[in-house]
Amino acid sequence: MTEHPAGATSPTLSPPYDADVLIIGAGPVGMALAVALAGSRQRVLLIDSRQRDAWIDDPRALALSHGSRQLLERLNAWNAMAGTPIRQIHVSQRGGFGRTMLSTEDYGTPALGYVMRYRDLAAALAARIKPEQLIDQCSVDTIETGREETTLTFTREGTIHRITAKLIVHAEGTPERGPEITVRDYDQHAIVAEVRPASGHNNRAWERFTPDGPLALLPLGQDYSVVFTVPPVKAARLLKLNDENFLAALQEQFGKRLEFVSTGPRAGFPLALRCRTQLAQRRQVWIGNTAQSLHPVSGQGFNLGLRDAWELAESLFDQSDAGNPTALATYAKGRQFDRRGSIAFTDGIVRLFSNDLAPISFARGIGLLALDLYPPLRHFVAKRMIWGARAWP
Numbered sequence: 001m002t003e004h005p006a007g008a009t010s011p012t013l014s015p016p017y018d019a020d021v022l023i024i025g026a027g028p029v030g031m032a033l034a035v036a037l038a039g040s041r042q043r044v045l046l047i048d049s050r051q052r053d054a055w056i057d058d059p060r061a062l063a064l065s066h067g068s069r070q071l072l073e074r075l076n077a078w079n080a081m082a083g084t085p086i087r088q089i090h091v092s093q094r095g096g097f098g099r100t101m102l103s104t105e106d107y108g109t110p111a112l113g114y115v116m117r118y119r120d121l122a123a124a125l126a127a128r129i130k131p132e133q134l135i136d137q138c139s140v141d142t143i144e145t146g147r148e149e150t151t152l153t154f155t156r157e158g159t160i161h162r163i164t165a166k167l168i169v170h171a172e173g174t175p176e177r178g179p180e181i182t183v184r185d186y187d188q189h190a191i192v193a194e195v196r197p198a199s200g201h202n203n204r205a206w207e208r209f210t211p212d213g214p215l216a217l218l219p220l221g222q223d224y225s226v227v228f229t230v231p232p233v234k235a236a237r238l239l240k241l242n243d244e245n246f247l248a249a250l251q252e253q254f255g256k257r258l259e260f261v262s263t264g265p266r267a268g269f270p271l272a273l274r275c276r277t278q279l280a281q282r283r284q285v286w287i288g289n290t291a292q293s294l295h296p297v298s299g300q301g302f303n304l305g306l307r308d309a310w311e312l313a314e315s316l317f318d319q320s321d322a323g324n325p326t327a328l329a330t331y332a333k334g335r336q337f338d339r340r341g342s343i344a345f346t347d348g349i350v351r352l353f354s355n356d357l358a359p360i361s362f363a364r365g366i367g368l369l370a371l372d373l374y375p376p377l378r379h380f381v382a383k384r385m386i387w388g389a390r391a392w393p
């Protein structure tokens with residue numbers, strides 16, 4: 001995609017689309033913004049590079065915070081049947097002492113969080129969007145930002161089209177490298193799979209830190225959604241194993257507290273921290289993974305992106321001009337605290353827990369013991385899982 005200054009020439013095209021807010025990317029964050037703007041002054045259009053409903057094949061399951069459940073309920077997009085409550089989280093490290101347990105009874109909420117397949121979350125949001133609001137299978141060619149509006153051109157089925165909008169919202173998911181993006185490659189890949197335990201999960205999630213990276217087991221239906229984090233070479237090997245050998249590798253990494261009996265298909269995701277330095281520019285704003293992509297260890301990514309969408313919708317709801325620079329600057333400033341806190345929390349956990357140095361392993365053990373023995377510290381971590389930024393004093 002290339003950007004042109006105002007006044008640069010671009011092809012003249014049909015049909016003439018026109019919107020106040022044009023969202024690029026109909027993933028869960030882009031769709032959440034569109035739903036949150038329903039009933040506002042803004043006419044909203046979404047465009048996506050993939051086929052409509054392509055998310056049906058996404059293999060991920062997401063841990064959603066209790067706060068996200070509340071926001072999705074307000075959007076009428078909470079799929080209660082598809083969410084499995086997490087009532088306890090057991091945190092430990094392989095080959096070291098120290099462990100802690102977070103339990104829902106301590107926090108007065110029905111659950112610490114919920115686990116839901118990406119596709120069920122996306123389906124609930126898509127059901128709130130009018131079919132004519134989404135143009136799928138688009139390849140964005142150019143974006144021209146002018147003083148009064150922006151013009152985007154895209155190609156669909158060999159034809160070039162133009163859309164004018166007051167504001168372009170970028171929600172295209174994880175960005176590539178670029179001058180605006182800072183990247184920290186974790187040299188880890190996440191292997192995801194749904195795995196059946198020999199006995200029930202009792203709504204307990206497990207977070208086990210290993211020298212390869214964190215291993216998370218999230219209760220989902222009768223199964224665990226597994227996020228098995230390992231170096232890239234090991235990930236390639238794990239993806240090639242037959243089911244029996246994969247289960248054996250998982251068992252070895254996790255230990256003997258649970259027994260795994262069968263597994264569904266596996267998929268791999270490379271992991272890095274990617275942050276955009278500026279969230280808003282003239283008539284453009286960035287939300288969700290395109291603004292910041294985090295390691296999945298603390299299950300913050302979508303939860304943070306949903307708060308981006310929610311707060312942007314609040315800023316735009318009554319604006320006569322959706323690209324109002326003051327509103328965009330206020331939005332971008334308002335998001336800094338939440339995003340910096342979430343990035344630091346997640347990045348800190350990955351870096352502290354993903355190595356095998358003896359002194360650090362000892363310090364981790366002390367940290368886990370402290371979490372267990374010192375309730376305010378434990379409550380802080382639990383509240384971050386439940387509420388996100390509202391955990392901060």
Ligand SMILES: Cc1cc2nc3c(=O)[nH]c(=O)nc-3n(C[C@H](O)[C@H](O)[C@H](O)COP(=O)(O)OP(=O)(O)OC[C@H]3O[C@@H](n4cnc5c(N)ncnc54)[C@H](O)[C@@H]3O)c2cc1C
Nearest residue numbers: 025027028029048049063172173288289296299301302303
């Ligand atoms: C293994 C793994 C586990 C995770 N676990 C959790 C978890 O437990 N909890 C949590 O909160 N988060 C988790 N996340 C993060 C979560 O998946 C993301 O934060 C979330 O999907 C971001 O949503 P999004 O809509 O911003 O981006 P995406 O989900 O990536 O959607 C982007 C959309 O934009 C479209 N698109 C892309 N490029 C273009 C383009 N050029 N033009 C038009 N459209 C485009 C795509 O087709 C897609 O529909 C996890 C991530 C991974 C990899």
